Amino acid sequence: MPDDMLKIRPKLNDIADLILDASHDAIVIIDETYKIILFNRGAENIFQYESAEIIDHDIDQLIPVQFQIRHNTFISEFEKSPESSRLMNDRSGVTGLKKNGAEFTAEILESPGQS
DSSP states (O other), rough: OOHHHHHHHHHHHHHHHHHHHHHHOOOOOOOOOOEEEOOHHHHHHOOOOOOOHHTTTTTGGGGEEEEEEHHHHHHHHHHSOOHHHHEEGGGGGGEEETTTTTTTOOEEEEOOOOO
């Protein structure tokens, strides 16, 4: 990597962090084991969890029990598909679960991570 890029990369990471924090939308990123690895301020506001208390927990903690198996099936199918992104609510809506147990309808955009 050229020296110029090495100097720019930290600045780009800082900019990305600012964008994530400024977003009112929930941005939740999971790893290949469905553990939450990023939970932005918008997600904190919507799901009512602090980032520190949800990071490293399974994504199922944000999905009502009755939808967890179906949700994990859709994630697994998407990982195998050639699509670069898709709206999960194309499958008749997604239900999220707040910390206090309240359910809500959500619009989710799935996008595969970089390996």
